[in-house]
Amino acid sequence: MAFVPHLLDRPRSSLQLEPVPLNDGGQGVVTRLIGPQDVVYKEYLKSAGTVNGQALADLVEFGAGLPREDRDRLFSSCAWPIARVVEGNRAVGFLMPEVPDDFHDLIAGRPRLVELQFLLFPQKRAWQELRLPNHMGRIQLVRRFAELVDFLHGHQYVIGDISARNLLWSAQEPYKVHILDCDGFRRLGAEPVLKQAHSPDWEDPLEPSTGPDLDTDRYKLAVLIGRVLARNAYVRPGGELPLLAGLPDDLAGRVRSMFARAAGPAGTRPSAREWVRVIEGREWIAVSRPPVRPRPGPDVGRPTRQRSSQPAPSRITERTPFPAPPPVVERQWIAVSPPAPARRPVSEPRPAQPVPQARTTRPSTPVPVPEAVRTSVRGLGGKVVASATYAEQRAEIPAKITDEQIALLLDGLEQAGGVLPVKQAARLIAEPEDRTRLLIGEAKKLLGVDGISVLMLKDGDKMLDLNIALLGEQFLEDEE
Incomplete structure (x- = not known):
């Protein structure tokens, strides 16, 4: 595909970068730009493969085309590309908002990203300084994650890799969430920037040969919710869900029912919007035939672009719910109130954190080294x-x-x-x-x-x- 320049492209030679990278991974190196703009640059490694420059430009275009308020919410919750970085006639990376301070905390004595994985295990000695949420805080967090997935699915974006490392959460109330590696997303029916990755222990057993799709995301969202509310990094739909003691009985029953449904075939798994409603306390009843798994095809229509001269990222001090996304072709639902006892209010003060258990004493006789x-x-x-x-x-x-x-x-x-x-x-x-x-x-x-x-x-x-x-x-x- 021929290279097509984009209005928001930045030449690689124009970037002023700090001397030490913030992070590096399998696909690229992330470095902060010098200046007050809270923007970082991800440069792709040669080993990452061929970069689809047009797909990257489409991600930039989507963010720039949103109304300002919605764009601010997107950039505060997603590490979303805001400009391609080009060298000659090829894309070599992109600029994105830096992860807000809300998603850092002291872990092992140092400020680090607060990843989802810290919600999936009992608290350990290495991260005993991290303030973990109580049961109601966990409910708030899984709802926030479901709202974020619903927002992206409403715009027909496939996340692909939902895992314990690329999802972040704030350790302070009101709880917020953030997602990394957004250049791995793709619009349904379109090509990704790079081949979509997946994390071990999160794979959808029914993922189609064409790669992840919206239904795959729904499976992984159920995995996320089940693991957070069970504080168990290994539960999967189709198996037992040992939820944390102390969750409201009515909510626990609804979550187990939805989790079991996620093990079903394509088109029958709960959508992100269903999860939001169920966590809020409203049940859903299907009144139309469930859809089949979407097949790859032409790109879905894009949102109307409303160009902004500078789509600068901004931080929000308090998260507001995502706007209602455009209608998605899927089930039609009727909301009904369940005859369950009233839930405890979300604002209920959380109980004191249990004292973390000490690390197991090292064995006196170590395993022999070959x-x-x-x-x-x-x-x-x-x-x-x-x-x-x-x-x-x-x-x-x-x-x-x-x-x-x-x-x-x-x-x-x-x-x-x-x-x-x-x-x-x-x-x-x-x-x-x-x-x-x-x-x-x-x-x-x-x-x-x-x-x-x-x-x-x-x-x-x-x-x-x-x-x-x-x-x-x-x-x-x-x-x-």
Whole structure:
């Protein structure tokens, strides 16, 4: 496709960037622009693949075309592209609003992004400073997430990758939510900027061969809601949902019913709007035949563009509900009031946080370190495997991957800057590629101290991504 310039394009050479990046991942490096505008730049890595410049321009156009109030709400809740960055005749990245301060808090003694994953596990020693919401706070948060998905679906945008790492929440009331990696979204029927990623343990078992769609998002939204309200990172529709004790009985019954429906075939899963209504306390009854899964086709009509000279991001101090989106072709519903007891008010003061349980005492006799690892202990992998924290993890978590394979994998990732193709990882540990993916899943559990993941599969399970800095904090800080 020929390159088409866009009104809001910025030349790469015009950017003034801070010297140290904020973050890097499997697809790009994020760096803050110098100045007061609270804007950051994501530059794609060459290993990310071919960038669909037109799809990126469409994302920019959508945000710029919204009325100012709606645009401000979009940018405060999404890391949305506000301008392409170009070099010659190709897009090399984009500008987006920086994540607002509301979505940072002290975690392990440092200000960090407050990711969804902290709602999915009992509070651990490493993040005991984080203020967790009580039951009613969790209800507010899942409603906010459902409202955000409803807003995006109303404009026919497929999110694709809903996971514990790319969703953020504010630790202060009134609770707010934020989503990262919005350049991974695509309009239904259109191509994405890059191949849409997915996170392990969140996959839709019925995802079509053409990739994620609105129905896939509905499945993952149900996973999100179930896991937050159960404080369990592994529940899935179709299985038991052990909700937290203390949730209102009427709400618990409605959530379990909706969660079970999400295991059904395409067209029968609850939409984001249904979840919002059910969490509010209103049941829904279908009065028309459910739709079939949408097939890929021509791009859906875009919202009328209302051009703004500068679509600058802005922060909001208090979140207001998203505007009602345009009608979506799906079920028609009738809202009825359930004959259930009244809910407790959302504003109810939350109870005192329980005292976090102390970390399990490290075993007095650590797991022996293989000689092959011991002789290369100077590398990252050898240091991690020789650490007391790793010995504790190995004693508590059964895993089929060997210590030597863990060390080789970590050394290879360190040398590659934290990102490694799975094919290359398979060669490093001398395993077939399919088995390597399974062993990476084992390594993810073994290296996930206190439920915090440092290892991820991305880009359709083709790339392995390691957060080297976090790995060092989890395994090596106590060794110094």
